[in-house]
Amino acid sequence: MVTFKIERFDPDVDKAPYFKTYEVMAEKEMSVLEALFYIVENLDGSLAFRYSCRGAVCGSCAMRINGKNRLACQTLIKTLRAKTITVSALPHLPVIKDLVVDMDHFFAKYEKVKPYLINPSPAPAKERTQSVKERARIDEMINCILCGACYSACTVAATDPQFLGPAALTKAYRFLADSRDAARGERLKLVDGEHGALRCHTLFNCAEACPKYIVPTYSIQKLKGGLYGKQS
Numbered sequence: 443m444v445t446f447k448i449e450r451f452d453p454d455v456d457k458a459p460y461f462k463t464y465e466v467m468a469e470k471e472m473s474v475l476e477a478l479f480y481i482v483e484n485l486d487g488s489l490a491f492r493y494s495c496r497g498a499v500c501g502s503c504a505m506r507i508n509g510k511n512r513l514a515c516q517t518l519i520k521t522l523r524a525k526t527i528t529v530s531a532l533p534h535l536p537v538i539k540d541l542v543v544d545m546d547h548f549f550a551k552y553e554k555v556k557p558y559l560i561n562p563s564p565a566p567a568k569e570r571t572q573s574v575k576e577r578a579r580i581d582e583m584i585n586c587i588l589c590g591a592c593y594s595a596c597t598v599a600a601t602d603p604q605f606l607g608p609a610a611l612t613k614a615y616r617f618l619a620d621s622r623d624a625a626r627g628e629r630l631k632l633v634d635g636e637h638g639a640l641r642c643h644t645l646f647n648c649a650e651a652c653p654k655y656i657v658p659t660y661s662i663q664k665l666k667g668g669l670y671g672k673q674s
């Protein structure tokens with residue numbers, strides 16, 4: 443048996459969040475997400491959480507698990523090496539219910555950096571090609587699944603609601619560094635200003651939280667270099 447302490451909060455009913463304890467019959471290789479299903483199916487059907495792919499691809503199930511932002515589907519109970527597992531919603535995001543947070547601000551910032559290829563030249567008949575070396579420059583950033591774990595862990599985003607945040611800035615650099623993109627000036631303008639890349643304090647909280655081992659700080663440093671007129 444593993445004890446799960448889960449933070450519950452229904453803004454329509456509760457005055458403040460509180461923890462509720464559940465005993466889960468943990469099976470070998472069981473993930474935290476599977477434990478949440480066990481709770482809903484056997485102990486308490488009112489628990490709310492978000493998921494979709496169950497395979498660390500969709501980014502829906504990011505939550506705080508034993509003091510760290512993680513994907514519930516990617517986190518096996520056995521790897522936590524703990525008799526009690528504490529689960530709460532991603533910090534610094536408004537809670538809709540229990541473990542479900544409101545990601546609207548996160549995605550509004552993502553949209554601000556124009557997360558798509560900009561190239562006004564006529565598209566070639568087949569495709570815009572890229573060399574292996576050119577593609578390698580953006581390999582890491584392309585792996586982002588927009589889970590919000592980095593954003594939630596960022597203390598600058600927590601204190602400056604307008605700060606673009608690590609995920610949006612990583613996406614901005616992903617396109618700035620893409621050999622097929624032709625909007626370098628426009629992209630740098632989008633990440634300039636007091637709430638842009640220069641606001642980052644280089645704390646690396648984002649990198650520590652990322653379940654895909656992306657280092658947003660790297661992209662942000664490259665953007666800072668671009669803003670100071672260096673090639674990035």
Ligand code: SF4
Nearest residue numbers: 586587589590592652
């Ligand atoms: S950079 Fe990592 S932590 Fe941040 S949104 Fe992308 S996958 Fe999630």
Ligand code: FES
Nearest residue numbers: 495496501503515
């Ligand atoms: S359910 Fe899709 S990332 Fe966990």
